[in-house]
Amino acid sequence: MMHATRAIIDLAAGCSHFVPMSVQTLGEAFRLGWRARARCLVTGPAPKSRHDRIAVFCDTVTELDMKTLVWTRGDRFPLDQLEGRLKCPRCGSRQIKIIFSVPGSPEAQSQQKRNGM
Ligand SMILES: [Zn+2]
Numbered sequence: 809m810m811h812a813t814r815a816i817i818d819l820a821a822g823c824s825h826f827v828p829m830s831v832q833t834l835g836e837a838f839r840l841g842w843r844a845r846a847r848c849l850v851t852g853p854a855p856k857s858r859h860d861r862i863a864v865f866c867d868t869v870t871e872l873d874m875k876t877l878v879w880t881r882g883d884r885f886p887l888d889q890l891e892g893r894l895k896c897p898r899c900g901s902r903q904i905k906i907i908f909s910v911p912g913s914p915e916a917q918s919q920q921k922r923n924g925m
Contacts (some may be wrong), residue, residue: 834890835883837874843909844872848896850903866899872906 831837837844847869854863876889887908894904 832883832886832888833883834874834878834881834887837887837908838878838883841911842874844874844877844890845907845909846870846872846894847905847907848897848899848903849905850896850899850901866896866901868896868898869907 846875848866849864851862851864854861855873877885878887881890881893886907891904891906892902893904895902896904
């Protein structure tokens with residue numbers, strides 16, 4: 809029993825390191841050089857097929873311009889409210905997810921290499 813409880817506490821403590829909770833506004837993210845991409849992914853039961861088939865109706869990813877976001881929303885705008893303000897121009901969905909790229913993370917570095925930076 810003691811061991812199980814200890815493991816859960818360690819897991820929770822470890823997770824907190826990967827979530828940069830200190831960055832909460834557009835202005836902070838912009839100054840730290842974060843990049844944001846918006847993704848629209850709309851899936852549902854495929855028409856004219858068996859019920860277990862899932863069709864992808866829209867899968868759109870676009871790079872968001874952080875500087876424009878700061879200018880239009882303000883540098884105090886909370887990052888967690890950004891998703892609710894976006895709408896996919898292709899399908900009209902408002903179920904948008906935002907993927908942040910933090911400089912120095914493995915993903916951001918591999919992206920810079922691809923772009924020849
Ligand atoms: Zn869409």
